Amino acid sequence: MIFKHIDVKPMTGALGAEIFGPNLAKPVPKAEFQEIYKAWLKYNVIFFRDQKITPNQQIVFAKKWGSIHIHPFIKPHPRYPEIIEIKKRETDTHTFGSSWHTDQMFAPRPAKATMLYAKEVPDTGGDTMFSNQYLAYRALSPSIKKVLKDVKIEASGDNQRNRSVKARKDRYSGKSSMKVKAPPKGLKTTSFHPLFRTHPETRKKVLYVGNHVVGLQDFDDREAQPIIDFLREFSARPEFLCRFRWEVGSMAIWDNRCVQHYAVPDYNGKRRRMHRITIKGDVPI
Numbered sequence: 090m091i092f093k094h095i096d097v098k099p100m101t102g103a104l105g106a107e108i109f110g111p112n113l114a115k116p117v118p119k120a121e122f123q124e125i126y127k128a129w130l131k132y133n134v135i136f137f138r139d140q141k142i143t144p145n146q147q148i149v150f151a152k153k154w155g156s157i158h159i160h161p162f163i164k165p166h167p168r169y170p171e172i173i174e175i176k177k178r179e180t181d182t183h184t185f186g187s188s189w190h191t192d193q194m195f196a197p198r199p200a201k202a203t204m205l206y207a208k209e210v211p212d213t214g215g216d217t218m219f220s221n222q223y224l225a226y227r228a229l230s231p232s233i234k235k236v237l238k239d240v241k242i243e244a245s246g247d248n249q250r251n252r253s254v255k256a257r258k259d260r261y262s263g264k265s266s267m268k269v270k271a272p273p274k275g276l277k278t279t280s281f282h283p284l285f286r287t288h289p290e291t292r293k294k295v296l297y298v299g300n301h302v303v304g305l306q307d308f309d310d311r312e313a314q315p316i317i318d319f320l321r322e323f324s325a326r327p328e329f330l331c332r333f334r335w336e337v338g339s340m341a342i343w344d345n346r347c348v349q350h351y352a353v354p355d356y357n358g359k360r361r362r363m364h365r366i367t368i369k370g371d372v373p374i
C-alpha cells in the first residue's frame with residue numbers, strides 16, 4: 090500500500106503502525122484522513138506521537154470516524170460527556186482495562202473504534218498491548234473452526250457469571266479513581282454475537298472473544314467455560330501482538346472489530362491519565 094500524505098511505520102509482524110505527519114489539532118484534510126483510515130484498516134491499530142490537542146479537538150477528530158458512543162457504566166469527564174478520563178492515582182491499585190477485551194462487546198452494537206490520548210504517563214510501565222484477532226481466527230485448526238462455526242458468545246457488561254473475571258462492582262470498589270455509574274434504565278448490557286464475526290469493512294473473519302464473554306449460547310456453562318478459557322488464552326499468543334509505550338501527547342486508535350487490547354497493570358504508585366472516546370459500531374454478523 091502506497092501512502093502519499095502520511096508516513097507509516099509498521100510495528101510488529103502482527104499489527105500496529107505509527108503514523109507520522111498529521112497534526113490532529115487542525116482539521117485533517119480529506120486526502121490525509123482517507124490514508125489514515127486505510128492504514129487503520131490495514132494495521133488494525135495506529136499510533137500518533139507528540140500531538141497537542143484539546144478535548145474539543147479530540148472530539149472533532151473522533152467524529153470523523155463515526156458517531157460517539159457513551160459508555161453505560163463509567164461516569165464521563167465532567168465537562169465533556171463524550172470523553173472518559175481513564176485515570177490512576179498513586180494510591181490506586183486497580184488498572185482500568187487490565188484484561189484482554191474489546192470495547193463494549195456486551196452492547197447490541199459494540200464499539201467500532203476507540204481513541205485514547207495520553208495526558209499523563211508514568212516514567213516506566215503503563216503500556217497497552219494489542220492482539221490481532223484476524224490472525225487468531227486464521228491460526229485455529231480447521232476442526233475447531235468447524236465445531237464452533239455457528240456458535241454465539243454471550244457477552245455481559247458486568248460479568249456476574251464468568252468464573253475467571255470479577256464482576257464490575259468488585260473490580261473498582263475502593264481501589265480505583267474511575268467512577269462507575271448504573272447504566273440507563275432499559276439499556277441492554279448483555280448480547281449474543283457470533284464467536285467468528287465478519288469484519289464489516291474488510292469482510293474477513295475474526296475470533297471475537299474477550300473478558301466480557303460469560304457463556305456460549307445453547308451450551309451448558311460447564312461445557313462453555315473451558316472453551317472460553319482456551320479461546321481467550323489462544324487469542325493473545327505472542328505472535329498476534331504489539332505493545333505501545335506511551336508518551337504525553339501519544340494517541341492510539343484501535344479497531345474493536347478485530348483487535349483485543351490490554352492495559353498493562355505494572356505501575357502501582359504512579360499516575361497515568363488518558364482521554365478516551367469510543368465510536369459506535371454495527372451489529373456483529
Ligand code: SIN
Nearest residue numbers: 175185186216217352
Ligand atoms: C481501555 O480502554 O481498556 C484502557 C486502555 C489503556 O488505558 O491503556
